[in-house]
Amino acid sequence: MFNKIIIAGSGLTGLTLALLLAKKGVKVILLDEKNEVGKGSKAICFSRRTLEIFDKLGIAKLVLEQGVQWNKGRVFFRNKEIYSFELLPDKSARYPAFVNISQYEVEKILIAAVNQEKNIELRRQHRIDNLTQDSGGSYIKVTTPIGEQTFSTAFLVACDGSRSTVRRLMGLKMIGSRSEEKFLIIDFRMEADFPSERWFWFAPLHHEHETILLHKQPDNIWRLDVKLGRGVSEDIVNNHDFVLKKIKQVVGDKPVKVEWVSLYRFSNKMLENFVFGQVIFAGDAAHVFSPFGARGANSGIHDADNLAWKLSEILQNNATTDLLKTYNHERVMACNQNITCTTNSTLFISPPSLEAIAVRDSILQNAIDDDEAKRKVNCGRLSVPNIYSKYLSSEQGEWLSKDTSPGYGVKDCLMREGYLIEKLGYEFTLIIYADIVSPDMQAYLGTHDIQILPVNSSDNPSLISLYELTPTSAYLITPDQYILGRWKEFTPEKAIQLKQTYLSGALDNITPPILTEQELIDEKVAKSLINAT
């Protein structure tokens, strides 16, 4: 049988993609070599944007309930606290900035949702071993417990992780770097009363070349991530006394039970393109980042969100495969932003030479009482929605707010009833004053598959003010909840034309986003560390 879509790999990226496609009514087959969810410890920090995507799948509440929230981060240099930051609960947003929960618990929640979904066939113990292609699609040879099988498919989405078999079989190589430094991950159980905060130490008193990150997970499990350096033996993970010593150096003599230990070297690598005809890459198969900033799993889930509705438009609404150019453009751009960001963080966390360490340490020393130096301290910039390019025709009129301009993810907002993010749904949506919506306008936009979210001005002052809405203005939002257009003088034709331009995959007449103030600071600091070498 010829399938429309096969997804290789049922990790966080593949599972999310399958569920989003199924929500659009697309049938998918998910192939995974494993028979169960993974063991050990990988991602623990999931961002607001990820929770908003999970909201579309109806699982965000469960993830929140099972996870722990943290609102405070503290940063130390030697034995002094340099500064702390608050991720205060944002009452205007449905979801918190972050929730901590083990990646495998999230995978279990996703699998439970997949098992309820008639449009998804999850085939475990199906290892992809070979791949051939012709103009019709891909032919995948799979080893299963009952022998070899061949699957044919129009679209193959490779979500098969950092060692992607699909990538290897297609002869594709990632570009980027791998660190020589080794980091130790320890997950330990500690019942003691200890604040639910993110703690980061540069050069702690017991070892001037270490860095330490401490984070809380559910069920009194704590994650310690310690930079040990280059010449560390792989056997260190079996040295229980050493592991206990590392825990004690941070939490003191409290009773603890070690749950998991592993050693890793991080990579910052990516494919230069994510779309190769009808084979598409997403998640770790397309890019890998250092964990500082929690951008790995989160960005894979964001890839899935960007891609799913586009595949559905192609398969169900006659869009051409040119639409995938926007996936390639936006997610490669997002990936470049993530790589730059994590590279700058890791340069600060792990400077490349003794001279660079001296530069870094003087910034840290100054940061104790200098606000400007504080902004240079980089212990990981946490995952936020990436900013995309905008079309020249996507904005008209004078606007004050930059972060509600085209190319930005929608900022959530409390409405009279519920939150904006819940009301947007999974279609192109126009946000507009209710008073000017006529049945004719609704019907006309409806024929172009644009739904309307009418906003009652007196009921929703925060939304009106955040989005600078007036009786003549409007915003066009994509199904993955990005701002595609905003106009001070709106006409339905402007929205319809912009939607058509986007669906056609046209990438001329676009402007890339400019760097944020913080990104510029981080870049300058990173250069000073490299130049010190």
Ligand SMILES: Cc1cc2nc3c(=O)[nH]c(=O)nc-3n(C[C@H](O)[C@H](O)[C@H](O)COP(=O)(O)OP(=O)(O)OC[C@H]3O[C@@H](n4cnc5c(N)ncnc54)[C@H](O)[C@@H]3O)c2cc1C
């Ligand atoms: C120590 C550590 C901490 C991290 N912390 C964070 C964090 O806090 N936040 C964050 O966002 N990210 C974090 N990450 C990154 C995160 O774990 C990964 O980005 C995430 O697992 C990627 O998900 P994925 O679905 O793309 O790939 P994977 O999770 O690798 O899933 C790939 C799937 O493909 C299957 N597969 C592979 N080959 C084949 C084949 N030939 N045939 C069939 N199936 C196959 C595998 O069995 C697997 O199920 C961390 C990573 C590490 C190592």
